[in-house]
Amino acid sequence: MKVAIVTYGLINRRVALMLRERGIEVVVFEDAELWADMAREDGMECCQALVSDPEADGPIQGTEVFVMMDVDALRVDRLAKSFRRKFPKARIIASDVGIQELPYLETYTGEGHAMRVGQEALAHTVVSKIEEHMAKRSTDNLVETLKAGGGTGVAIFTHDDPDPDAIAAAMGMARICQELGLEGKIYHGGRLNRLQNRFFARLIKAPLSRLEPEDAPHVIQGAARVVLVDAGRPGAHNVLPPEAVPNVVLDHHSTNRDVSAADYSDVRPGVGSTSTMVTTHLQQMGIIPDPRLAAALLFGIRTDTDHLRRNVSTADMRASAYLSSLADQELLDLVEHPPLASKVMDVIGRGIQARRRYGDHLFVWCGEVGSRDDLPHVADFLLQEENVAAVFVFGQVGQKVLVSARSVTGGPHVGDITKEALGDVGSGGGHARMGGGSITLRMGVDMDVDQWVVEDLFPAFLDASGM
Numbered sequence: 375m376k377v378a379i380v381t382y383g384l385i386n387r388r389v390a391l392m393l394r395e396r397g398i399e400v401v402v403f404e405d406a407e408l409w410a411d412m413a414r415e416d417g418m419e420c421c422q423a424l425v426s427d428p429e430a431d432g433p434i435q436g437t438e439v440f441v442m443m444d445v446d447a448l449r450v451d452r453l454a455k456s457f458r459r460k461f462p463k464a465r466i467i468a469s470d471v472g473i474q475e476l477p478y479l480e481t482y483t484g485e486g487h488a489m490r491v492g493q494e495a496l497a498h499t500v501v502s503k504i505e506e507h508m509a510k511r512s513t514d515n516l517v518e519t520l521k522a523g524g525g526t527g528v529a530i531f532t533h534d535d536p537d538p539d540a541i542a543a544a545m546g547m548a549r550i551c552q553e554l555g556l557e558g559k560i561y562h563g564g565r566l567n568r569l570q571n572r573f574f575a576r577l578i579k580a581p582l583s584r585l586e587p588e589d590a591p592h593v594i595q596g597a598a599r600v601v602l603v604d605a606g607r608p609g610a611h612n613v614l615p616p617e618a619v620p621n622v623v624l625d626h627h628s629t630n631r632d633v634s635a636a637d638y639s640d641v642r643p644g645v646g647s648t649s650t651m652v653t654t655h656l657q658q659m660g661i662i663p664d665p666r667l668a669a670a671l672l673f674g675i676r677t678d679t680d681h682l683r684r685n686v687s688t689a690d691m692r693a694s695a696y697l698s699s700l701a702d703q704e705l706l707d708l709v710e711h712p713p714l715a716s717k718v719m720d721v722i723g724r725g726i727q728a729r730r731r732y733g734d735h736l737f738v739w740c741g742e743v744g745s746r747d748d749l750p751h752v753a754d755f756l757l758q759e760e761n762v763a764a765v766f767v768f769g770q771v772g773q774k775v776l777v778s779a780r781s782v783t784g785g786p787h788v789g790d791i792t793k794e795a796l797g798d799v800g801s802g803g804g805h806a807r808m809g810g811g812s813i814t815l816r817m818g819v820d821m822d823v824d825q826w827v828v829e830d831l832f833p834a835f836l837d838a839s840g841m
């Protein structure tokens with residue numbers, strides 16, 4: 375979807391810059407060399423010609439919106455008529471007066487302040503109108519693509535070990551399918567490894583079907599349309615064959631920006647979650663999500679944006695505000711703070727007793743635990759202790775010693791520390807504030823695991839942490 379900026383005047387330039395910031399494709403038509411140069415210096419694609427000249431015929435193709443804020447009234451009228459004829463669906467945005475004829479605004483303050491404020495406000499209005507238009511067109515295109523398959527079956531794929539954003543976005547897509555008389559079914563590969571994801575899927579009653587990669591071609595064959603959400607590259611951390619071309623791709627990961635050959639591909643790195651994008655489509659279509667779906671989408675946005683603190687855009691804020699009033703609050707509370715099993719409480723209790731402190735690091739050996747899922751709870755809990763920057767919790771499950779690590783914001787990179795400490799003996803890694811790993815104990819070797827963890831493993835982590 376492309377926006378044509380007709381002449382590179384003051385307001386049009388501001389609009390062009392704002393649109394580009396939002397990742398919207400812009401082409402500038404400016405015949406005056408000075409302004410054309412400025413457009414190019416701003417990094418714009420610029421056609422140095424009048425928009426009505428034959429040279430402009432190529433670059434103007436595919437335009438969805440024409441912006442003529444700096445064009446005088448007479449010329450706007452003439453151009454608008456011609457655009458309307460050639461691009462019946464395009465939006466044409468112009469000021470209703472000849473802005474260039476109104477330099478007097480500058481005299482209000484004597485310093486041009488009023489002029490600048492006026493332009494900024496106009497530019498914002500124009501950009502929001504364009505965004506509105508784009509959102510509508512985008513939903514129209516999505517609907518067209520979904521309906522074009524002939525049959526009713528829609529296979530909705532998401533990535534392996536799907537997180538709340540992926541699950542909620544897929545459920546939202548299934549709801550859109552339902553509205554269109556289609557039947558969406560959600561597929562994913564891998565297992566829901568993270569406890570939070572499993573809790574979420576269960577509480578929200580997500581209709582997920584797990585697939586092995588070898589079964590995906592069969593599912594694709596039987597579907598009228600194939601949709602990929604919260605992922606962009608077939609075969610990369612999802613069960614789609616790498617050569618598959620989905621009909622629809624909805625994602626927000628920048629790495630997938632230019633990869634998909636889908637009929638409808640919308641990858642918006644500027645947006646915090648795929649749930650936000652799906653919510654926008656629901657709104658455009660006039661579908662009011664039921665309380666469960668609204669809660670799922672809201673939690674999807676929250677997890678991917680760390681409760682609107684990270685990677686957050688106004689679109690995420692708007693979608694959250696909209697969903698807040700619709701979501702099942704009780705369900706949302708439960709999803710956000712899942713109750714802990716009493717056996718987990720026992721492990722936390724043991725962890726508190728067993729913790730050892732080295733500087734601002736805590737090390738905890740819990741001994742044998744029922745499940746690897748118990749350890750993150752211990753780590754999360756102990757991280758609340760005063761003046762603690764990092765927590766490493768160890769436990770044994772069968773033949774494995776597992777570790778779960780957490781750190782405070784600005785604390786040590788526990789993912790890297792875990793990776794380095796386990797380099798030779800096991801495997802580990804993770805993010806700055808969250809890490810994990812495991813070591814498989816050798817069978818038949820008589821060793822004192824308790825002693826080994828405390829005397830060998832703890833120091834290896836301290837070393838890796840540079841302590």
Ligand SMILES: [Mn+2]
Pocket residue numbers: 539540604626646647648678
């Ligand atoms: Mn996501």
